[in-house]
């Protein structure tokens with residue numbers, strides 16, 4: 001449920017824009033899709049499961065938005081290319097690309113299989129490259145200045161025990177984003193990342209913190225003493241694709257309640 005209401009951003013702020021959101025049918029991606037849609041954007045949500053993308057598109061349409069659900073696997077370049085073409089054919093272009101799709105699981109590195117490593121890196125890092133590459137020509141032609149926002153996490157630079165492939169892949173995405181900011185800045189595309197902290201009611205938090213019985217320990221390490229909300233991440237992404245962010249390129253917007261700076265639990269402090 002969004003607590004950030006539409007008056008925070010100007011109504012119709014994203015009118016006339018088309019957004020392509022990977023993993024836009026669930027969790028944080030769906031929250032981004034909903035916020036963009038409320039602000040007037042046409043939204044394509046793309047992921048592997050037909051029921052997921054179709055339900056998301058239907059719910060956006062029921063709320064009055066223009067939406068498209070597309071089945072694609074970001075690991076497959078040709079499939080991504082076709083999905084982008086389908087979106088651009090429908091609405092005349094693509095202005096915004098959100099690389100949000102990801103896979104992750106907790107596994108000690110000494111027990112991880114090579115295919116387990118490869119699977120996560122393929123979805124997160126290679127998938128992000130595939131979408132950026134396939135989206136380039138559309139984004140570069142955007143009259144609103146093309147935007148890429150890649151969803152990463154501060155664990156990428158802080159270290160992430162039990163999630164080595166995701167940490168490495170997200171660090172790779174951060175590096176790719178900076179390179180694209182340099183290469184594609186002159187070509188009418190701004191590239192940035194958003195790094196969420198632990199977000200409540202998401203598959204990510206469930207798999208990585210709750211199912212491993214680490215939710216309380218993680219909460220102890222968040223200075224503002226709560227998990228974040230999906231709409232707080234959506235709002236950060238919305239700022240980066242807005243007209244207010246036309247001079248923001250190659251940066252990381254960390255939205256984690258200060259989690260990245262707090263290595264120790266409050267409980268371990270003597271007070």
Ligand code: HXC
Pocket residue numbers: 102103104105106107112113114115116117119120153166197198199203204205207208209
């Ligand atoms: C060890 C595992 C594993 C586990 C899968 N593998 N799960 N290894 N522990 N829990 C291994 C498998 O054994 C296999 O290797 C390889 O990974 C591929 O597994 P598949 O199931 O065939 O892969 P696939 O069907 O492509 O599924 C990808 C997936 C899955 C990542 C494994 O979980 C998925 O689809 N996830 C999408 C949703 C998701 O994870 N969302 C969370 C994003 S959260 P072998 O060697 O056996 O062949 C996030 C940040 C969270 O990114 C931040 C938290 C705060």
Ligand code: NAP
Pocket residue numbers: 022023024025026027028029046047048049050052053072073074075099100101102103123127151152153195196197198199200202203204205
């Ligand atoms: P989620 O609901 O599981 O979202 C992941 C999405 O990616 C799903 O919609 C999934 O849809 C899609 N996906 C997975 N593999 C795909 C593939 N190969 N091709 C296309 N789509 C694929 O997880 P979430 O927690 O909202 O996470 C969203 C993003 O936020 C991720 O990038 C994650 O790393 C980041 N993040 C999350 C948290 C958190 O606390 N949740 C913290 C930091 C960063 P299908 O199954 O239909 O393919």
